[in-house]
Amino acid sequence: MKWIYLMPALLASASCSPSPDELLTKAKEAYAAHDYAVARLHLAEAAEGAPGNREISLLRAKTALALGDGEGASIALATLAAGKPPQGELAELAAEAALLRQTPAQARQFVAASQSAEAFRLRALAFLQERNLDGAREQFRQAVAAGGNARAFADYARFQLLEGDIGAALDMSNRAFKAAPDGLDSLLVGGQVAAVRGDLGLALKRYEQAAKSYPTSVAAKIGQAGILGDLGRTAEMETQLAELTKAGVRNPELTYLQVRAAAARKDWGKVRTLMQAAEADLPRYDRARLLYGEALLHLGQVEQAIAQIGPIARVQPGNRMAQRLLAEAQLAAGDAKGAFATFRPVAKSVEARPEELQLMAKIATAAGDASAEEYRKRASQPAVRALAADLAEADSAMRQGNWAKAVVAYDRILGNTDGRNVVVLNNAAYAHLMLGNHDKALGFAKRAVEQAPDNPSVLDTMGWATFKAGKNPAEAQRFLRKAAEIAPQNRTIGAHLSEVERALKNRG
Incomplete structure (x- = not known):
C-alpha cells in the first residue's frame, strides 16, 4: 500500500527538479545581478547534472574569482584546459586565480606571451605581490598604452595612491569610472581616492553604490563602514559592522573598524576585548594598536599601553597622537623625564596646539623642568602661527575639495x-x-x-x-x-x- 501512495509523489518530485540548462540560466541571472553566492549554488547543482558542460565550468571559474576563491577557480579552469596549458581568456583567468592563491610567478607564467591590456595588468599585480614596484609600474604603464580597461585603470590608481601621487590616482580613477561606471573596481577605487582627497560625501556615494550593486562585496561594505565612521555616524557604522560579523567576515580592516567604533564611544573595555582576540594576527605597527594602547592607558594598564604605543611612536615621529599617548603613558608610569623627552619636539613646534602645550606644562612640572611656566603662558595665548597655518590649511582644503581636512582645520580655528x-x-x-x-x-x-x-x-x-x-x-x-x-x-x-x-x- 505504501508503494502505491509514494510512487506518484516521487515521480512528481523528479519531474519538478530543474534541468542543468534551467539551473545555468538561473546562475547567469544571479551572476549578472552580481549575486555570486547564489550563482555558485546554481552552478554546483547544474554541474552535477552536466559534469562536462564547458559553459557551466567557465561560469563556475568566473564566479569563484568574483568570490575571491582562487582554489575553486583553478579547479574549474583545470577541467576546461583538459591537461593543456590554458590559452587566451582561460590563461588570464588562470593568472587571476594564481594571484588569489598568492603564487605570482605562476600568474606571470600563464600570461607571459600575451600583450593584451589585461595581461599587463595581471603581470603588474604579480610584481606587486613580489614587492617589485619598478616592474609593477612598468607593466601598468604598458597596460594603459595597450588601451587599458576599467580594472587596469583602477589597479593603476591604487598603485599611484601607494606611491603618494594623488593627482595621477584621481586621473586613473576617473578613467576607470568612465570605462565602467557600474564596475566594482571602478566604484571601489573611486571611493578610495575620494576618501584620500577628503571628499567623504563622494566616497560614501561610491561605496554605497558598490555595496548595493555587488551584495557579496566585503570590500564595498567595509569601505562604506569606514567612511560612516569618518563622518561621525558611529551608529550606522556599527550596524554595518554587525552585519559583516554576522556573515562571518574576518580580516584586519574589519577588526580596526570595530576597535575604532568602540573607541569612538569610549568603550575601552570593548577595545581591549577586541584587540586581545586579534592581536596575534596584527602587524607590530598596525593602526589598531594605537587605539589599543589608548584603551589600556584609560584602563590603568600603563606598562602594557607603553608596549603597544612605543614602537609606533618611535617609527612615526611625526604622528602627534602617538607621541601624545606615549608621553601620557610615561607620565602615568612615573617616568616624567621620559615623557618630557618624548613630547618636547611636539610642544616646541610653532604649530603646537593649546591642549598640547597644557600637557607639556604638566609634564615639565612633574619633571621639575623650569620650562613649565613658559609652556603655560604659550597655552594661554592664541598661537598666531598655528592659527595662520590652520587658516591656510582650511583655505587650501576648500579649494581642493578636501572637505574632511577643511572641517578639521575649521574646528581647530573655532x-x-x-x-x-x-x-x-x-x-x-x-x-x-x-x-x-x-x-x-x-x-x-x-x-x-x-x-x-x-x-x-x-x-x-x-x-x-x-x-x-x-x-x-x-x-x-x-x-x-x-x-x-x-x-x-x-x-x-x-x-x-x-x-x-x-x-x-x-x-x-
Missing part, C-alpha cells in the same frame, strides 16, 4: 578663537554640507547668520542647509529668497532657490 568669525562659520557649514553632515552644517550656518543676517552667501548656506537637513522647506525658501534679492546675479543662490521651490511645489 576652538582656539571666540568662535564668531562669519567666514569660518560659513565655510565650516559648507564643508559639512559637502560631506553630507547636514545637521552639523545647519548648526554652523545658524551661528553664521546670527553674526551676518544680511550676507547673501551666509543666507544661501543657511537656506540650503535647512533644506538638506530635511527641516522646514518654507523657512529654507525664505532665507534663499532674501539671499536672491540681495545678490540677484548669483547663479548658485538662484539654483538652490529653484530646487527648494520645485520641492515645495511637488509637495502640493
Whole structure:
C-alpha cells in the first residue's frame, strides 16, 4: 500500500527538479545581478547534472574569482584546459586565480606571451605581490598604452595612491569610472581616492553604490563602514559592522573598524576585548594598536599601553597622537623625564596646539623642568602661527575639495578663537554640507547668520542647509529668497532657490 501512495509523489518530485540548462540560466541571472553566492549554488547543482558542460565550468571559474576563491577557480579552469596549458581568456583567468592563491610567478607564467591590456595588468599585480614596484609600474604603464580597461585603470590608481601621487590616482580613477561606471573596481577605487582627497560625501556615494550593486562585496561594505565612521555616524557604522560579523567576515580592516567604533564611544573595555582576540594576527605597527594602547592607558594598564604605543611612536615621529599617548603613558608610569623627552619636539613646534602645550606644562612640572611656566603662558595665548597655518590649511582644503581636512582645520580655528568669525562659520557649514553632515552644517550656518543676517552667501548656506537637513522647506525658501534679492546675479543662490521651490511645489 505504501508503494502505491509514494510512487506518484516521487515521480512528481523528479519531474519538478530543474534541468542543468534551467539551473545555468538561473546562475547567469544571479551572476549578472552580481549575486555570486547564489550563482555558485546554481552552478554546483547544474554541474552535477552536466559534469562536462564547458559553459557551466567557465561560469563556475568566473564566479569563484568574483568570490575571491582562487582554489575553486583553478579547479574549474583545470577541467576546461583538459591537461593543456590554458590559452587566451582561460590563461588570464588562470593568472587571476594564481594571484588569489598568492603564487605570482605562476600568474606571470600563464600570461607571459600575451600583450593584451589585461595581461599587463595581471603581470603588474604579480610584481606587486613580489614587492617589485619598478616592474609593477612598468607593466601598468604598458597596460594603459595597450588601451587599458576599467580594472587596469583602477589597479593603476591604487598603485599611484601607494606611491603618494594623488593627482595621477584621481586621473586613473576617473578613467576607470568612465570605462565602467557600474564596475566594482571602478566604484571601489573611486571611493578610495575620494576618501584620500577628503571628499567623504563622494566616497560614501561610491561605496554605497558598490555595496548595493555587488551584495557579496566585503570590500564595498567595509569601505562604506569606514567612511560612516569618518563622518561621525558611529551608529550606522556599527550596524554595518554587525552585519559583516554576522556573515562571518574576518580580516584586519574589519577588526580596526570595530576597535575604532568602540573607541569612538569610549568603550575601552570593548577595545581591549577586541584587540586581545586579534592581536596575534596584527602587524607590530598596525593602526589598531594605537587605539589599543589608548584603551589600556584609560584602563590603568600603563606598562602594557607603553608596549603597544612605543614602537609606533618611535617609527612615526611625526604622528602627534602617538607621541601624545606615549608621553601620557610615561607620565602615568612615573617616568616624567621620559615623557618630557618624548613630547618636547611636539610642544616646541610653532604649530603646537593649546591642549598640547597644557600637557607639556604638566609634564615639565612633574619633571621639575623650569620650562613649565613658559609652556603655560604659550597655552594661554592664541598661537598666531598655528592659527595662520590652520587658516591656510582650511583655505587650501576648500579649494581642493578636501572637505574632511577643511572641517578639521575649521574646528581647530573655532576652538582656539571666540568662535564668531562669519567666514569660518560659513565655510565650516559648507564643508559639512559637502560631506553630507547636514545637521552639523545647519548648526554652523545658524551661528553664521546670527553674526551676518544680511550676507547673501551666509543666507544661501543657511537656506540650503535647512533644506538638506530635511527641516522646514518654507523657512529654507525664505532665507534663499532674501539671499536672491540681495545678490540677484548669483547663479548658485538662484539654483538652490529653484530646487527648494520645485520641492515645495511637488509637495502640493
